[in-house]
Amino acid sequence: MNILGIETSCDETAVAVVTDDRKILSNLVLSQLKEHEEFGGVVPEIAARSHMAHLDRLVKSAMEEAGLDFGELDGVAATCGPGLIGGVMVGMMTGKAIAAAHDLPFIAVNHLEAHALTPRLTDTLDFPYLLLLVSGGHSQILVVEDVGQYYLLGTTLDDAAGECFDKSAKLMGLPYPGGPYMEKFASECMDTKAACERFDLPRPMKGRKGCDFSFSGLKTAVRVYVDKLPEGALQREDIVALAYSFQQSVTDVMTDRCENAIHYFLTHQGKNATSPTLVVSGGVAANATIRAGLKNLAERHRMNFIAPPVPLCSDNGAMIAWTGIERLRRDMTDSLDIAARPRWPLDPEAQTRRTA
């Protein structure tokens, strides 16, 4: 089975072809970074226009690289939400047009589900598993019970983890998206103890019951420290120390929140699982320190740990195509009248958080 996957929900135009025996035949990602750079974040109208300008060519290249004609596809999957609605519409309409023209099933993919199922593309992983999903727009802990079945254990009450990385990096004068820059500078830190003493950042929600996150206080604490430094551009050694302490704080919070989730998982859904597994996915899952902290936590609780290869953590078409395969196998296809959804929770039953 060959599926074409299209992703346009944020600032990456991405197209891939994936097979049901987990081969990625092509996986092309066109980043719009340069187009948004001067604005310090993603501008929705620019993103939508850029997806429109590049998507057709990218689909053609992905099909050529896969060595397939449209007639050899078994379905077309496109992100239909959540995300920036203009961009989502571009990818969704292109996907529907290809499906209609070649009489193929169409699969409307929830972008968050695609991050959640990516580890099943790259590793052997059975349901249920415990997932930390951390990206630019979301920070959630979920039990992945099956395709389309999620139980939300925790979410952020304010900013997402990636958003906190990006906003803190911006305060420090680093380019967008700040996550990878923060990791790079943090890795240069030699005196880690001194860095954490000098920039003593909070661990919001650590030690509290439940699995919710809060990141806005951490960002504010970074701002307070930046304001205390001499005016003008920060010195490299200040950036290095602050980035290190920041990354440490985020890792601590994530492992603390996940530890509560592990206790829940192991006494409920996970108790019958032959190999209980903790999974991390989404753009922030590319961070090596966070991965190492979570791996260590999983091992302490005798759980397996899986994180997708770094290029499949951030937005890509392969995760959309793979979700298309998971759904098509279960006859979960969609009509061509399905609408794009700017919001699309994985667990619609979850109690709405007061401030989320």
Ligand code: KG4
């Ligand atoms: O999943 P993703 O590509 O897009 C969304 O669905 O949001 O995630 C993007 C986020 C950005 O906030 C980016 O700064 C963050 O992932 N990110 C990282 C790293 N690489 C990307 N955060 C921390 N460390 C990294 N190495």
Ligand code: ZN
């Ligand atoms: Zn994403």
